[in-house]
Amino acid sequence: MELNHAAAASPLTQTRSRNDWLDGFAVCASVACMIHCLGLPLLLAALPAFADQIDPGESFHAVVLALAVPTSALALVSGWRRHRAPVPLAIGAVGLALMAVGILFASREILETAITVSGSLLLAGAHIANWRLRRARNR
Numbered sequence: 001m002e003l004n005h006a007a008a009a010s011p012l013t014q015t016r017s018r019n020d021w022l023d024g025f026a027v028c029a030s031v032a033c034m035i036h037c038l039g040l041p042l043l044l045a046a047l048p049a050f051a052d053q054i055d056p057g058e059s060f061h062a063v064v065l066a067l068a069v070p071t072s073a074l075a076l077v078s079g080w081r082r083h084r085a086p087v088p089l090a091i092g093a094v095g096l097a098l099m100a101v102g103i104l105f106a107s108r109e110i111l112e113t114a115i116t117v118s119g120s121l122l123l124a125g126a127h128i129a130n131w132r133l134r135r136a137r138n139r
Helices: 012-044 048-054 059-085 086-104 109-138
Strands: none
Touching: 012 059, 012 109, 059 086, 059 109, 086 109
């Protein structure tokens, strides 16, 4: 009798798959944020004629943060529940906090960029650590 692997997928396997997707999405979002924070100012400096047409406005940062907070929280907390290592959760929280603080410095572009990129890097690192710890636990 042959066992259908799709039908035999356990809830644990489905949870791992969802968590892998969430961590992957969160890392991609962090990288996209970092590219935006570093690339857009360079693009705007190189192409001043297009600056008004390309700038997504300050609401862009709030929208990205509004997506990052629940996605990251869900992925990092579910990872912590699995591996019980508090470091990725703590680093991710600091990264999200820095991203939020960056919004407060919108009038000081260099400071805003430095704070936001630092937060994005910490958050991406936290998701990578979370993913690795979850994978190591599942072996």
